[in-house]
Amino acid sequence: MTGAFDLVPAIAVLPLVSFVIALFAGKYMPKKGALAGIAATAGSLILSLWVALTVATGDGGYNETLYTFVEGTGTFSLELGVLIDPLSALMLVIVSLISLLVHVFSLGYMNDEGETGLPRYYAGLGLFTFSMLAFVFASNILMAFMFFELVGLCSYLLIGFWFREEGPPSAAKKAFLVTRFGDYFFLVGVVAIFAMFPATAGRFAGEGSFPAAAQAAIESGQTFYGFEAQTAITMAGLLVLGGVMGKSAQFPLHTWLPDAMEGPTPVSALIHAATMVAAGVFLVARMYGFYALSPTALGIIAFVGGFTALFAATMGVVKQELKQVLAYSTISQYGYMMLALGGGGYVAAVFHLTTHAVFKALLFLGAGSVIIAMHHNENMWDMGGLKDRMPVTYWTFLAGSLALAGIFPFAGFWSKDEVLFEVLIHGLGDSPLLLGGYAMGLLAVFFTGFYTFRMVFLTFHGEPRSDVAEDPEPVRWNVKGPLAVLGALAVVLGAINMVPIKKLTGAKIDYLHQWLDMAPEGFLTSVEHYAGKTGLLHDYAGYTKGYLAGETGTVLIGAAISLGLALAGVLLAYRLYNVPRPEEHTDRLGRAKTILMHNYYQDEYQVWLATGVTLPVAKAADTFDQGIVDGVVNGISSVSRFSGRGLRRLQTGVVSNYAALLTLGLVLLVAAFGLMGGWF
């Protein structure tokens, strides 16, 4: 009988079909391929929901190899497979839902605005959705890598959609190169994992998976290339982390994401906020059993995450373009997820990933709606007063902003609070270093509240500051519909995992935790396996829980601090910017503002690294190649050429000379035989 799990490949194949249709038949279709995309992603969403339902009611998972494209004898094989457990089922639903809403929104943002090249656009969206879904249910790390690269390609194609302008192609190139730089380490990491555990074929889940093999290697004291197992695992994990940091825009590889805002806004919502950027975090969660074995790797993840969260949030404070603020907030929020993963909060990270996907997609689509209304002017200083002129956009955007700022009881509050709580208790336990990450994450909460509401007040409140803002262009149902769906979700989605309430009242309402714990025993991907009393985090990373004033007290103190900081940020923004005619108060920061506007000179130093270091090294290597390597080869050939040029003079063309030479040769030969044979 055909069950939901047999149809998992179809979830990815449907958008692939829409890609082909949009590419080849899009220009003959009424909406230029949009309808095919909507139908395909709706199909994917239905199938994903069915799969999730099967996970919830059935045995909780499915892990099959579908196709072995290189059969290894005595070594590893290369496979394509499907891994469905609660984590990937949840992610499938998120990706297909956001993709469907973005397709619908694109009708308003692209079709109604009279853009050209729409078949190319919808083909890109289809290909992206296909790659992302296939990445999510990939059963082994090589397959994950392949689709990881494909989503990178789609990102490149869609950022550079308006390729006739100056900015987008350059931003697309930058995004491609920066993420490729990270993926280079990822590739080496994949090779390392295959080399260390060849029998596992890089599989994520089950007894024959590489996290299980790594655990066994530590247990048995195995060594790899002279390194102890745990050291080798740390190194492989950090190599893979390179790809994660590139894709999830973590410091120092975050610079591409703000530039990626050159792409169409629905693309920013789908790829650069909700899904593709989540691929990095998802990958860490996917192979959490591997990272949990290495406290060093976890510590680095937590610190990179905490630092990125704070670092990006400070830059978001001074930006003038709507989408730029959102871009930096995206970087910052992914920092929180990394912080949670590094701090032992597996569920918290997945929770924040889920809520962030919803409210950030909402904010980007809301920004898209504002951009339509403002005739593609993104400068917030030209807006103002849009509150009364576009109420649907305003209220949904406000819901998303409250969620982003982490205000009770919106979705972001619950997830961000849990992230910080998990890091705090593990920091108070035996890993005090995590408290550094916690402090940075906590400080970032204040900045998040401030820049989010600075953005809201500048855009929607006060008096209109330009003619367009006086009379904005109206938006249609295809813009309002997706906003309404996401807005409702942003309000209520926190209810899937209200851990603080559970801790206070004892009610079992941490549904996401229970959901992720439903992974079959044999998969080794359950929360219990990672973070239980004798889970990997406890046994291998040495994470224990510590509390300030009892468990309940810590919950309350943590929540109160983060909510207080968020509210302080919001209030500051309210005082400064919720006036009829706001001023640029950030000017008072002086030199600090200059540094922030230049993004801490990250681009400058990276360009300097490229032109000042890499280029000379490349030139030196070129000189070595041309001079030494080619020189040796040319030298050897020139010996033959010069000797040939001399010897060819023997061929005079006169027969008598040849005869004389023959005779001479014969005489010499006879003489030589005579001497050797002892005739004389």
Add this chain to the structure above:
Amino acid sequence: MIDVQWYLLLSAGLFCIGLFGVLTRRNALIFLMSVELMLNAANINLIAFSQRFGHVDGQVFALFGMALAAAEVAIGLGIILVLYRNFGDIDVTAPTTMRW
């Protein structure tokens, strides 16, 4: 019965005369004749040893050698004809176009 070394001396003499002709003369016909002399020197050797050891093999080879010489003369005369047609002369030092 004449000892074999006399035959060898005769053949060596003939060979040297032929070699001298090849190395010194410029007329292509004399060239051809000199080559014939050298070939026949080899034939004499074959026959002399054939008689010395009582085998007919050497004589058979000498017959082959003569047939070979006849063929060679046919080809050689052909070459000389072409030479004359192209250069108006049969001086072997004249055609020097096949060179570096």
